[in-house]
Amino acid sequence: MFNLNGQIALVTGGSQGIGRAAALALAELGADVAIMARSAEKCEAVAEEIRAFGRRALAVPGDMSNPEEIKSVVERTASGLGPISILVNNAAITRDGLLLRMKRDDWNEVIDTNLTGVFLLIQQVLPMMTKARRGRIINLTSVVAQSGNVGQANYIAAKAGVIGLTKAVAREYGARNITVNAIAPGYIETPMTAVLPEAVKQSMLDQIPLKRAGLDQDVASAVAFLASDEAGYITGQVINVNGGMYM
Template identity: 50%
Template sequence: MSDKKLALVTGASRGIGLAIAQRLSADGYRVVGTATSESGVEALRDTLKTSDESNEAVVLNIADSEQTEAALKELQSQFGTPDVVVNNAGITRDNLFLRLNEGDWNDVLNTNLTGVFRVCKALSKAMLKNKAGSIINISSIIGTTGNAGQANYAAAKAGLEGFTRSLAQEIASRNITVNCVAPGFIQTDMTDVLPETQKEAILATIPGKRFGRVEDIAGAVAFLASDDARYITGQTIHVNGGMNMG
């Protein structure tokens, strides 16, 4: 077993999750990233091992309670207890509220909020026993501002921040920090396909006058995972170019 600290990053196959996994690997962690399919895991494994052969990837579907419990039990058996847990995995099912059906509401809450509960529940006892660790939950600016067509997503992310503050209070005495990073509009494959007029409208609301980069989020996560942030817990770090201040 590697003597490096272990970092678990859920939803690491692309975009923000992949950038976080790569940054933590560069900072000296052994990284285990997750994807929801075997093909996704194979591609992620190949990518992560280019920077460190000890990195790994596993299948994890946080929307499935039994699969999550089994996968994280196997992960701990194989790799040990993570020192850093980054809950990045999530989904969207956008629609205007009057058209939003209960299935899409439940899917988003089940994955983006209850899924994080499942991961933390499965790992917290071992982390408490170790009396050390960092849990970092990826929220969103939408959890603070809301957004038309994303009532389910906004509710899940706002709930995630409340969950983070509550869990932080419970386990701070065991030297475990729990924080959120809330991205604004980040340049990914999802923003790349937006019409230019929509991009311009979004940029007009950002004082920084640019979309964020995935590396901006990875940097904030790396800071919260580091010893420099040992006295920071229960916080939401907003990374949005000034789009929302407060």
């Protein structure tokens, strides 16, 4: 049903987990895809997977906390594939800790990577989308941005900021046919959550009406939908993909 032929997507954090699944889903629907993450080798591996089923793909390694690298990632994508029409802001880190013990560095690193990087990347990509009078910006936030959680003040502040940023840009660029939405995953099985203690995983499972953890493809399906023409009248929204964990 969805067709992304001719679209050019940049997926940050596309080297593993939700980002990789989203990159593959977009490519399966016809988009050409650039993969950004810090590890060049892992970006190239996903780009290779995409090329194997006939789409163009580019590894554009870079660091979301570095403004110069963000600029260069956008330039390399545009010169290698063409102007970006779909931006998936998915890269993020955690540096969890209780508030009183949270180091300023852990606060800054998470805000720089998960929020400021998203702002800078959107700023770089908007002129191309404005010129084309079509754009899809899809920002990954989190269930905890809405529910709160213990030990994640930096991550939650950044992810709640992403929701605000999503709504602000959606209003500012709606007239240019650019939609901006956020996806809030619940508990998804990825390398990010693999390291959590079993007791934490079990307590999250206990809160999920659908009685299972999400898969990266569950989130990738929502990304693919929001990128499509069929989602053209949806903007400024937060789509929950959480098995009912938070309603």
